[in-house]
Amino acid sequence: MSVELLAPAGNLSCLKLAVSYGADAVYIGIGNFSLRNDSTGFSERSIIAATRFAHRAKAKVYGAINFIPHDSDFKSLTNTIKKLERLHLDGVICASAEILRLVKKNTKLPVFISTQQSVLNSAAIAFWKSLGADRVILGRELSIDQIKRLCETSEVELECFIHGGMCTNLSGRCHLSHYYTKRDANRGYCAQPCRWIYQLQEENGFSYDEIFTMGAMDLCAISLIPELLKTGVSSLKIEGRMKSEYYIAACVHGYRSWIDANENQTASESLLKEVMDDLDSCANRPAGTGFLEAKEKPGQIYPVTDSFVNHRFLGIVKKIDKTRFSTNLRNPLRLGEEVTVMSPKQPLRHFIVEKMTNAEGEEIVECHQPMSEVRLQAPFVIPPYSMIRRRNT
Amino acid sequence: MTVHNWYLYSPDDDPQLRPDADVLLVSDPQFSNLPNPQIQTSELAEICNVGHALKLEMFLLMDQLLDEDQLQKLRTYLPWIEAIGFDGVMFADVGVGYEILTKGLRLKSVYDPGDLISSSGEAHQFLKQGFDLVVPSRNLSFDQALLIAQKHKKRILFDLRRFRVLAASKRKLLSDYFENKKIKKQADTYWMIEEKRKSGLEIKESDAGTFVVGRLPSPEVCYSTMRSYGAHFLLDIPQKGERK
Structure with a gap:
């Protein structure tokens, strides 16, 4: 059975992009009960629209109720849980044994135990299975070999992260945000103090000039996909419900291409290069393989003064007429520049901008105004949900 | 009990x-x-x-x-x-x-x-x-x-x-820092002072990882x-x- 590629979505637009670009499943936040309390979120109506859209493409939608509840939350939470089934969700992600019980009592939905529980061994997996969990999302502190060993003995599905922002500290057990800001990380309000700048001092008072930060590099496991496919893990997860439409589309596009190529044994160096280009184009922090490669250090980030961005996202295409399309530009564009077109389930394609018109139909040489509508012509047909970008010069 | x-x-x-x-x-x-x-x-x-x-x-x-x-x-x-x-x-x-x-x-x-x-x-x-x-x-x-x-x-x-452990990581954050900056690590316990605050938190490293201790x-x-x-x-x- 093929591994599931699981993508995040902070809103309906992101979900449609994730599904169109090839995600097998998408996870979304439910109400105020997930760990991304600042995302624009989904109303009941938009969840129904989301599940309808996803199911038509044979993709699944999981709802995250992965915050840590207080007693006062349970009245509204129980009402929400009772409605989940009629929203046509395919599963629920939670970090609480009590929420697990409520979902099992009130619905027939499968329940996945969140990475907030930092499950790293077979006994912990067995414990959650005994409570009725159908899948466990493993903690990020495991190597590929360790994941493979767990898959060999697990009686529930296992899921692991492959891309995105990572906690430096063990998930669910970090009090730094509460200490510094009184914001509870386990209820979606983490202030990310691990990424702040500190000075390191010895006990005798001597201070080091070089700044210290605990922030972890992002995870990018694209180079390890062939090994991960052999572990037996059921789902490969991309982090990022707060991320942009472009980020989600580019990540899904890259991982979908590479997973399919490896499963179909059509992987090549040139395809890997193209996939890396996708992932680099949306990165804003250095990335590494985290704990997945046991011999490598998990890695930290150090504050960088230079911009890390090597691509500029230009826009999502609209008003398509075969090879002609419009877009609201997110970054400047001028004639003669090369544009990369990323389309769902297609390889990257490129063209030089030879003609550009504004919303009034007048030909223009360049456009600097953010969100201005321009019309472009490509030498090939542009599918729906395509996005364009260009390299930084 | x-x-x-x-x-x-x-x-x-x-x-x-x-x-x-x-x-x-x-x-x-x-x-x-x-x-x-x-x-x-x-x-x-x-x-x-x-x-x-x-x-x-x-x-x-x-x-x-x-x-x-x-x-x-x-x-x-x-x-x-x-x-x-x-x-x-x-x-x-x-x-x-x-x-x-x-x-x-x-x-x-x-x-x-x-x-x-x-x-x-x-x-x-x-x-x-x-x-x-x-x-x-x-x-x-x-x-x-x-x-x-x-x-x-x-x-x-x-x-x-x-005083208790505020954060626990399986990463060796202190060792990584000193190795990256090419500085010799002198001890296993330090203080980390956040740039806008005067007080610091103790940060320790052991075989099990890195731990931040505070009140x-x-x-x-x-x-x-x-x-x-x-x-x-x-x-x-x-x-x-x-x-x-």
């Missing part, structure tokens, strides 16, 4: 400073995040005997989250811990508790997953599985903590210590009120001259 006052054991402590102790909690040399360097595995049996002679219950603190290799070691270790007389284990990894419950061990089990138990319903789920005590979040209001104590009489342990306000727990519901308390050893 009828005991109430728990203290973290250190060989340097004066037992007279804790005359009200009912339980001593000993950092396990192999499975705690910050083991006491003065406590070796070979000394555990003797420590346990001394504690029992003082009519104290003796528990081991195993607050690491374990990978599979460590779990395999634990499987032979736990029966030995029971054989040398320890009464129970306080653990952060639910897998440790599952091993105790399912392998026929008589060790008592205390589950402390940091802030993950924040409601009476959550506490109930773990107690129902067979854990003897659970430790609720330190991040609760008085009313929230009281409700948990009321609903689960005698089976709640409140951690009232001032959180104690949970809003009224000792006498919670005690009336049979709650247990993990307390600081009072400093000399400090009134209890």
Whole structure:
């Protein structure tokens, strides 16, 4: 059975992009009960629209109720849980044994135990299975070999992260945000103090000039996909419900291409290069393989003064007429520049901008105004949900 | 269990400073995040005997989250811990508790997953599985903590210590920093000062990873009120001259 590629979505637009670009499943936040309390979120109506859209493409939608509840939350939470089934969700992600019980009592939905529980061994997996969990999302502190060993003995599905922002500290057990800001990380309000700048001092008072930060590099496991496919893990997860439409589309596009190529044994160096280009184009922090490669250090980030961005996202295409399309530009564009077109389930394609018109139909040489509508012509047909970008010069 | 006052054991402590102790909690040399360097595995049996002679219950603190290799070691270790007389284990990894419950061990089990138990319903789920005590979040209001104590009489342990581990990472953050900056690492403990604040937090590195230690306000727990519901308390050893 093929591994599931699981993508995040902070809103309906992101979900449609994730599904169109090839995600097998998408996870979304439910109400105020997930760990991304600042995302624009989904109303009941938009969840129904989301599940309808996803199911038509044979993709699944999981709802995250992965915050840590207080007693006062349970009245509204129980009402929400009772409605989940009629929203046509395919599963629920939670970090609480009590929420697990409520979902099992009130619905027939499968329940996945969140990475907030930092499950790293077979006994912990067995414990959650005994409570009725159908899948466990493993903690990020495991190597590929360790994941493979767990898959060999697990009686529930296992899921692991492959891309995105990572906690430096063990998930669910970090009090730094509460200490510094009184914001509870386990209820979606983490202030990310691990990424702040500190000075390191010895006990005798001597201070080091070089700044210290605990922030972890992002995870990018694209180079390890062939090994991960052999572990037996059921789902490969991309982090990022707060991320942009472009980020989600580019990540899904890259991982979908590479997973399919490896499963179909059509992987090549040139395809890997193209996939890396996708992932680099949306990165804003250095990335590494985290704990997945046991011999490598998990890695930290150090504050960088230079911009890390090597691509500029230009826009999502609209008003398509075969090879002609419009877009609201997110970054400047001028004639003669090369544009990369990323389309769902297609390889990257490129063209030089030879003609550009504004919303009034007048030909223009360049456009600097953010969100201005321009019309472009490509030498090939542009599918729906395509996005364009260009390299930084 | 009828005991109430728990203290973290250190060989340097004066037992007279804790005359009200009912339980001593000993950092396990192999499975705690910050083991006491003065406590070796070979000394555990003797420590346990001394504690029992003082009519104290003796528990081991195993607050690491374990990978599979460590779990395999634990499987032979736990029966030995029971054989040398320890009464129970306080653990952060639910897998440790599952091993105790399912392998026929008589060790008592205390589950402390940091802030993950924040409601009476959550506490109930773990107690129902067979854990003897659970430790609720330190991040609760008085009313929230009281409700948990009321609903689960005698089976709640409140951690009232001032200084505690605020963050635990399996990464070697200090070693990585010094290696990256090509500076020789001088010690295992430092202070990290946030750029806008004057006070710092202690940051330590051990074989188990990196730990940030600091002072959180104690949970809003009224000792006498919670005690009336049979709650247990993990307390600081009072400093000399400090009134209890």
